[in-house]
Amino acid sequence: FCVDRKDLDYQTMREYERFEKGAANSNTSTAVLQRQLEDQNARIIITTIQKLSRFVAKNKKHPIYEAHVVVIFDECHRSQFGDMHAEITRVFKRYHLFGFTGTPIFADNAGSHGNPLRRTTEQAFGDKLHTYTIVDAINDKNVLPFRIDYINTIKSRTSIKDKKVSAIDTERALLAPERITQVVSYIREHFDQKTKRNASYRHDGKRLIGFNAR
Numbered sequence: 001f002c003v004d005r006k007d008l009d010y011q012t013m014r015e016y017e018r019f020e021k022g023a024a025n026s027n028t029s030t031a032v033l034q035r036q037l038e039d040q041n042a043r044i045i046i047t048t049i050q051k052l053s054r055f056v057a058k059n060k061k062h063p064i065y066e067a068h069v070v071v072i073f074d075e076c077h078r079s080q081f082g083d084m085h086a087e088i089t090r091v092f093k094r095y096h097l098f099g100f101t102g103t104p105i106f107a108d109n110a111g112s113h114g115n116p117l118r119r120t121t122e123q124a125f126g127d128k129l130h131t132y133t134i135v136d137a138i139n140d141k142n143v144l145p146f147r148i149d150y151i152n153t154i155k156s157r158t159s160i161k162d163k164k165v166s167a168i169d170t171e172r173a174l175l176a177p178e179r180i181t182q183v184v185s186y187i188r189e190h191f192d193q194k195t196k197r198n199a200s201y202r203h204d205g206k207r208l209i210g211f212n213a214r
Contacts, residue, residue: 001046030054053084077101087190097124
């Protein structure tokens with residue numbers, strides 16, 4: 001299980017420990033990672049992409065490259081389009097590759113730098129297997145529900161035919177200090193009402209005040 005930051009390393013280890021004590025192995029250095037990769041009893045290894053990349057750089061040939069492994073990259077929208085990802089997937093010969101991301105990179109929001117064949121999440125990891133949306137998370141009670149109110153603060157003139165002129169006027173109107181002041185005033189005036197700050201409800205047998213009172 002490969003993450004791109006040390007704090008995610010600790011967080012992932014805690015989650016595995018909650019699931020089953022001793023199920024996973026973490027590491028503090030590339031040397032420890034190498035010992036774990038050479039230990040047949042270390043079934044689940046949590047590490048950073050930086051440590052795994054250094055291991056690959058130091059070990060041009062290693063038996064693990066021929067072993068059947070499953071590599072899971074967390075936050076695969078961030079650090080999976082550079083040389084580290086390319087080298088890791090090059091040296092391992094028998095692997096299944098999975099990526100988790102909440103913000104996938106699509107063609108319309110991909111950058112123009114780097115390998116043109118690996119600029120999107122799909123190019124780096126293949127077809128999407130599953131989508132877990134914010135609606136799913138709300139239904140599973142993993143996140144608090146929320147409501148969105150759409151309030152149009154700009155009315156376009158119907159007499160304007162030129163799209164470019166309309167866009168210029170819209171941008172100017174959106175950034176107008178008078179409009180921003182009114183938006184802020186509206187939010188402050190309706191904040192308690194929209195968030196049900198003074199409302200009460202029961203959760204797990206407890207009476208709570210306010211929508212976010214957990």
